[in-house]
Amino acid sequence: MHEMSIAESVLQIIEDTARAEGYNKVKAVWLEIGQLAGVEKESLRFCFDVVTRDSVAQDARLEIIETAGQGWCMECACNVAVTARYEPCPSCGGFRIVVTGGEEMRVKELEVE
Amino acid sequence: MCTTCGCGIGQTLIAGHAIQRPRKPGGEMHYRVRGEGMTHVHPHGHIHDPIDSGAGPAGTHAPGMSQARMVKIERDILAKNNDYADQNRRYLSAHGIFALNLVSSPGSGKTTLLVKTIEALNGAQPLAVIEGDQQTDNDAARIRAAGAPALQINTGKGCHLDAHMVGQAMQQLDLQDDSLLLIENVGNLVCPAGFDLGEAHKVVILSVTEGEDKPLKYPDMFRAAAVMLLNKCDLLPYLEFDADLAVEYARRINPTLRVIRISATSGEGMPEWLEWIATGCRNTVAAKQLVA
Numbered sequence: 001m002h003e004m005s006i007a008e009s010v011l012q013i014i015e016d017t018a019r020a021e022g023y024n025k026v027k028a029v030w031l032e033i034g035q036l037a038g039v040e041k042e043s044l045r046f047c048f049d050v051v052t053r054d055s056v057a058q059d060a061r062l063e064i065i066e067t068a069g070q071g072w073c074m075e076c077a078c079n080v081a082v083t084a085r086y087e088p089c090p091s092c093g094g095f096r097i098v099v100t101g102g103e104e105m106r107v108k109e110l111e112v113e
Numbered sequence: 114m115c116t117t118c119g120c121g122i123g124q125t126l127i128a129g130h131a132i133q134r135p136r137k138p139g140g141e142m143h144y145r146v147r148g149e150g151m152t153h154v155h156p157h158g159h160i161h162d163p164i165d166s167g168a169g170p171a172g173t174h175a176p177g178m179s180q181a182r183m184v185k186i187e188r189d190i191l192a193k194n195n196d197y198a199d200q201n202r203r204y205l206s207a208h209g210i211f212a213l214n215l216v217s218s219p220g221s222g223k224t225t226l227l228v229k230t231i232e233a234l235n236g237a238q239p240l241a242v243i244e245g246d247q248q249t250d251n252d253a254a255r256i257r258a259a260g261a262p263a264l265q266i267n268t269g270k271g272c273h274l275d276a277h278m279v280g281q282a283m284q285q286l287d288l289q290d291d292s293l294l295l296i297e298n299v300g301n302l303v304c305p306a307g308f309d310l311g312e313a314h315k316v317v318i319l320s321v322t323e324g325e326d327k328p329l330k331y332p333d334m335f336r337a338a339a340v341m342l343l344n345k346c347d348l349l350p351y352l353e354f355d356a357d358l359a360v361e362y363a364r365r366i367n368p369t370l371r372v373i374r375i376s377a378t379s380g381e382g383m384p385e386w387l388e389w390i391a392t393g394c395r396n397t398v399a400a401k402q403l404v405a
Contacts, residue, residue, distance in 0.1 A: 002272055002273070002303075002304045005275075005304075006190055006191075009190045009191060009192075009193060009194070010190055012193060013186065013188050013190070013192070017184060017186060021184055023184070027181060031190070038303075038306070038307065038333050074368065084332075085332035085333070085336060085366050086328075086329040086332055086362075086365060086366060088365075095364070095365035095366075095368070096368045097368075098368070099336070104189075105189060105190040105191060106187060106188060106189055106190060107186045107187075107188050107190060108185070108186060108187060109183055109184065109185055109186060109187075110183070110184045110186060111181055111182070111183055111184075112181070112182060112183075112184055113181040113182070
């Protein structure tokens with residue numbers, strides 16, 4: 001998707017929390033990004049480095065935890081793994097799958113001082 | 114600037130004027146009430162943190178020892194946009210306004226379809242249009258020529274509308290109660306999928322001059338939409354486009370997607386589209402009265 005907007009939103013969350021919690025330096029940032037969230041990880045790393053320059057998060061280590069895609073197959077009536085939206089159900093081969101997980105984009109944790 | 118899609122900030126214009134873009138989230142949004150002047154707020158959020166050497170996890174400070182600690186955040190990255198979208202949605206539902214976010218590739222015929230829709234509604238349904246494009250006021254001018262109030266948002270290098278831009282445009286437009294708001298997003302099948310504007314539904318437009326497999330190539334958008342308009346259907350006899358296959362691909366991504374085959378030029382499918390809009394408007398007004 002547009003990793004620059006996402007990196008800027010991450011920095012805003014970090015800066016808001018920095019004001020509320022009173023820290024001056026962020027050493028590491030943990031993001032949770034779903035497999036189906038449409039985020040290119042390498043591009044996000046590049047954008048994160050650019051937007052955090054001269055901020056509390058300058059030189060912070062970016063850790064990306066990828067969560068697996070999950071769906072509900074309406075034919076099989078069970079949970080199935082979904083690695084991409086256009087893929088068929090691994091057991092019945094059908095496409096009537098409703099995605100139930102793997103779309104999240106969250107800032108989980110920060111290591112600060 | 115984003116290396117993926119070229120989006121950036123600082124060049125957004127609404128009707129040619131720079132957008133107010135707060136670094137920090139603002140307070141309540143204030144909308145212009147019909148007949149009143151503009152109201153505005155100045156959010157002030159000051160938190161002055163003293164330097165507290167005892168704020169570390171041990172509650173004390175020893176020279177040379179690291180004060181590193183972990184802070185749990187668990188916040189959605191798009192939370193700020195979603196907050197603005199919620200504000201827009203609350204305003205829209207309180208005023209009985211049915212809002213649609215129209216998304217597609219450039220050149221799918223969105224603006225022509227909008228013009229024809231406005232002409233067909235012919236003043237019977239009060240409506241307003243927000244137009245999103247990187248540059249120029251051309252589309253808003255076309256809409257105004259068709260007889261509807263329209264406001265242009267120029268996103269500059271930005272590749273999508275966000276809820277804050279739309280909220281500002283809503284303040285400037287004189288939105289009527291119990292009306293229809295059509296938001297034409299920037300022509301882009303990628304980024305607008307992730308940005309909620311506060312609309313009731315996303316409507317994706319696919320034209321038959323594109324490839325049948327576009328739903329598979331850009332699945333996020335087809336998943337986010339409630340309706341797909343298969344546009345330019347009058348051209349089908351001249352093309353090798355397999356309409357049934359396109360619909361099948363789209364339903365692979367989104368099994369509950371409603372599909373309307375339409376042609377802005379010949380008028381095919383327009384009654385079904387207009388009826389769908391009318392039902393949405395009626396339901397929105399009924400929901401408002403239920404709450405009131």
